[in-house]
Structures are given as C-alpha cells and as structure tokens.
Amino acid sequence: MRKVKILIVSQYYPPEFALIPSELAEQLSTRGHSVRVLTGFPNYPQGKLYAGFKQSWRHTEMQGEVLVRRVPMFIDHSQNGFARFANYLSFAFGAAMATSFARGTDVVYVYATQMTAAAAPQLWRRILGIPYVLHVQDLWPESITGSSIVRSGKVKKLVDRLLGPWLSSVYRCSAGVIAIAPTMRSILAERGVPDEKLHTVFNWAVDSAEVVRGSQEATCAGGLCVIYAGNVGDLQDLETALEAARMVQDLQGFRLVIVGTGVAEKRLRRIAAESDIGNVEFRGRVDPVNMSAIYEESDFQLVTLKDMPIFRGTIPSKLQGSLSKGVPIITNVAGDTTTIVGEEGVGFTAPPEDALALAQVFRNAHSLPDEARKELSRRSRELYLRSMSARAGVDAIEGVLQVATHGENNRGIS
Structure with a gap:
C-alpha cells in the first residue's frame, strides 16, 4: 500500500480524551505514513485550559512519531449558545490561519465532532487542491438545534438556514464521507452525498485482551x-x-x-x-x-x-x-x-x-x-x-484515505 502524507484535523486531541483521532494517528504512523495533527489547546470537558499549557500561535509538540500543532481558540463549554459557537468558530479560524502547516499534505482527515472543523480543510481544497475526508460523529444541524444551547425556535430556524447550504457544500467538496452507523449513512445519502463517497466505519474503544467484568x-x-x-x-x-x-x-x-x-x-x-x-x-x-x-x-x-x-x-x-x-x-x-x-x-x-x-x-x-x-x-x-476493533476501523479509514489521494476527481472544485 502506497505511503501518504496525512494531516488529521480535530478540535480535540490528547491529553483530552480523543481516542479515535489519536489512535488513528498512532497506527497510521506505525504503518509508515507521514502523519501530522492540527488541533486546539486542551480544555474539554470542563471548558478550562489544562494546566501546563499556554495558548500561542507557534506551539508544536511531538506525540510519539506524530507532530502536533495547536492553534489558539476561544475556550468555552457552557450552555451559552453564543459562547459555544465562538468556541467552534475560533478553532475553525485558527486552523485556517495554519494553512502553511497543511502544505505538502496528500490528504486531510477531519474528525467531525463539530462540522466547523471542516471549514479549513474545505478552504485548503480550494486553494491548495488537497482532498479531505470527513469522519462524521454527529449530524449537523440537528446536534446544534436539538441541544439546549439553542433554545429559541426562531434561532433554530436561522441556524438551519445558515448551516444547511454550507453543510451541503462541505459534503459536495469532500473526497469521502465516513458515517459511524448504517442509519447515519442513509441520512447522509438522503442529503445528497453520492453513494460512491459514503462509507460506514464503526467507532472503536481502547483495545485490550483483558475482559475486566x-x-x-x-x-x-x-x-x-x-x-x-x-x-x-x-x-x-x-x-x-x-x-x-x-x-x-x-x-x-x-x-x-x-x-x-x-x-x-x-x-x-x-x-x-x-x-x-x-x-x-x-x-x-x-x-x-x-x-x-x-x-x-x-x-x-x-x-x-x-x-x-x-x-x-x-x-x-x-x-x-x-x-x-x-x-x-x-x-x-x-x-x-x-x-x-x-x-x-x-x-x-x-x-x-x-x-x-x-x-x-x-x-x-x-x-x-x-x-x-x-x-x-x-x-x-x-x-x-x-x-468494532481498532484494527478493523483503522484498516477501513486507511483505505478511504488511500482512495481519496488518487481519485480522478478529487482535486477539482465541485
């Protein structure tokens, strides 16, 4: 299998509990791929910056063989809708400001707990021609409008109107979309994601030979x-x-x-x-x-x-x-x-x-x-x-990323 340069974009990453992106980075690196990570400064779930960290634009660190760059963001995990949106959008802005970190990448993997993490990869697709693959963890806009951070009916309708067209463009421009369950895949298909772009990969847990119960x-x-x-x-x-x-x-x-x-x-x-x-x-x-x-x-x-x-x-x-x-x-x-x-x-x-x-x-x-x-x-x-093991999941995602790097239409703008 051809070795590729992969950039993982995730708002969350260790020392936060972010099993999927961190284990994916580690295993892909072990398999010989060149892997980098672009993430925020750790604050989840309390919404407070972890001890030992100070936000800056030049922060990089090594986690094993993986180079991790962190971008500043507005930290919040409250019930205030405006503050939460500011949190999501500030990471998207910070990632976009780190465009130089994405240069030379063959493919971008987006861990989409929040779909705003896809904003910078969508920009890179347009200006750098780098394909990106979305790993959708929560369906937007429903995950926003169905939560208590958006309480007003009028605001919910406004959020739907604003996010709907943008989400369609994010799916359309992607090289692949990974759903975490069969029904999610069906919903994404109903929303216009072509079947050839859609994949289903179950999330995994920390693998262990130990059955502790x-x-x-x-x-x-x-x-x-x-x-x-x-x-x-x-x-x-x-x-x-x-x-x-x-x-x-x-x-x-x-x-x-x-x-x-x-x-x-x-x-x-x-x-x-x-x-x-x-x-x-x-x-x-x-x-x-x-x-x-x-x-x-x-x-x-x-x-x-x-x-x-x-x-x-x-x-x-x-x-x-x-x-x-x-x-x-x-x-x-x-x-x-x-x-x-x-x-x-x-x-x-x-x-x-x-x-x-x-x-x-x-x-x-x-x-x-x-x-x-x-x-x-x-x-x-x-x-x-x-x-549902990590090996099965990483195997599947690796295959999707490989296809994304040489798809004949991946580098065109759709």
Missing part, C-alpha cells in the same frame, strides 16, 4: 450495578434513568452509578436529592486511565439518549467501550444501537424516554441468573472483536 469469572452477589459513563449533558436524557432508578428502589443491591460530568450534572444531582433517590451515585469525572476499575465494577453499561431522529443513526462510543471489556448493555437509544444490542444478544433494550419500560429492564437484568450474565459478557466481547 467480573460477571464472566465471578459469581454475582445478588445485586446489580448499572453504570453510565460519559458526558452528562442535556441530550443524554439521564432524567429518565433517574426516574427508572426511583421506581426500583425495592430491588436489593441495585445501584445506578453516573460517571462523568457535564452541563446537566448539577440539575441531575438536585433531582436525585429532592426525589430522595437513594440508589443513585454520582462519581464525577474519572480519569480515562482509571476506567478499567469502573468497567470491573459494572454489571451492565447504560447507553441512553433522547428520542430524536438524528440519534437513530448514532452509536455512542460508550457502546464500543463496554463491549470491548465484555460488559453487556442496557440501552434506550432507538435505531442502530437498539438493533445491534437486540440482534446480537448483548443486553436489554427499552423505548426511549420511557422510565417505566427502563425500570422493567432494570428488574429483568437484576433477576438474570449468573450463567446468563456470563453468556452476555462473552457475546459482548466477541461482537467487539468481530466488528
């Missing part, structure tokens, strides 16, 4: 520990999980543990306290290096999101993280996530935003015999290795 090797003690680990935001619909936990306070040994932080954490803590929900525990932020202990404690991982059409094509990364450790799933995410969990037999499903149904799932999981839990754990790990 004790249920596979130990006898359950008669209780049930359900852990939610991830962003504690408005779109995660953890209110439904709290209400379901309140309904099962009669279950001996049942615990719902919420690991992580975010804009909804204070509200959820208040709800739990005011409703006297005694079987819910908040852990706050846990360093990624300590997550193995969390998985070891977990009987099931809770994967939950609000009932919104865009989430039918979303597979939250915590799904892969749990499966990789042999931890089965409880989910109420409609669409691809529920389909995978149900068809592969790796957990329980409930309809979205239905606390009564989720409470019944908690009861079903609590009553599950030890041998059945062990079988769910075995299937979970097996599914991850078969379909």
